[in-house]
Amino acid sequence: MAQPFTDRITTPFSATSTAAEVIEGIDLAGRRVVVTGAASGIGVETARALADAGAEVTLAVRDTAVGRRTADDITATTGNSHIHVAPLDLADPGSVAAFTAAWDGPLHILVNNAGISGPPLTRTPQGWEIQFATNHLGHFALARGLHLALAAAAGARIVSVSSSGHLTSPVVFDDIHYHERPYERWAAYGQSKTANALFAVEATRRWADDGITANALMPGAVQTNLGRYIDAEEMQRLLAQQPGGGFNFKTIAQGAATSVLLAASPLLDGVGGRYFEDCNQALPAQPGGDRGVADHALDPAAAARLWQISEKTMAG
Template identity: 70%
Template structure:
């Protein structure tokens, strides 16, 4: 659904999440933020709460979730914050979250993830980054589809990364059964899947009033990088592009801004299937840069294939 008319906003790479929701009223809207206890997740949840939304922090560590809840309530005055357990690598946990959800859901922010992890596998034998970053969120979104459709005008935010430029989805060997495991290729593949999900979910669900967009939040130091060495982080920082230029780190408040834009801003009404960075819709990647989207990440045939492959994996 990429079009020649790109969405532009008055916001920049330095805008914070709270600045994005200034003047936005989400009273009566219900939001779920996966990974909402730390990093850009907690700042995304804070901004949605500041705008008046009822926010559920879907987290793997409920005690950390309770700490985030107390912090968000204290800073926003919003006491309609909940914590619910969710382990995206455990399909039973995802199913339980879906089963416990009642009523409409207006905003789903697929924020949680792992980056450049050493080789790990789920009980099904799935590569852990693909299983967590894509399949878990896919199961969550499809499971919550009735709640999203019931909201009338729901939005899903798929947090991807410029790392999607590292790899397409390698359909012939998604789980590194026949090729040597590479943590960055695995991460990149999972982040490409996050963009492809936005493309295909919008195609399938726009008729239900559900629109899905993907984004690169920018370079931010968070717990996401717990598997990445300091040397590797410095090398990444030196390569980081975006409108901020090379070597720029965002704060978590700035890193959450694009997620919040896609979740809550009226500037995104009617927009779906697109990829954003620095609070602007991105164009195609140009050789030698680390900005924009790879053509394979918005390819409608790949998006449809990934959806089918994902359904088949979850069905087995």
């Protein structure tokens, strides 16, 4: 077993808990936060909940105009004016480098929330498959570039938004970017989400002495822009494949709850390298199921290998 389940973390919260309920009573005044993909979906509600608890929040987004409107909305609903917007395109190493170079001072919470799901085969100028490049490599480079800022915070947390999609594929190290094997978009998505979980395992191992912990999570099925590549016909097919014939969709506020829990709850102090769903540490996945965490997403050897490959890839 790749992960200890004898000391499984459980909380008073559940699948129906909201981000506001999870953050209630927590004071984040003086804490600095970055949330990627914070201009839509659960990223907005994650940022809103952390701002409502008093944190200074930077929305790292591709479209800064949308980001500014989001920041204004968060300020209006929380009364927190310490909401910033910064450009970040995770598929562009230059954009990531510019973001990290511009950051000054400590960073207490990094929420790696942005993602892309199920596009047709698309490659970056470097030849990287777009889902792996965006969902994993961009966030990997972001976290490494912010490592000193995280270390300076004394007790920083990284939140890595994964998915039950990780159950469909490990990281296929022999052909990560689909240069040899036929492209299958959901398998590609799955390996990128496995990579998100493996990142949390290895980041915690490498950076624990800096007081940095990282955990991964499955937010739940939420209808957001992440599903923009799924047409109505495919949605019906996916629904039909689910146990009971459909997803149990969460609201956006419920979908953000586990991210907020990992980012801010004192219940997670010192806890790292784990995978959560529905505000509790996930149990091992069962064959044919759509819940829990796969062994391949917590394998320390795979996590170390992924880190080394990612370093080499980003170095050019």
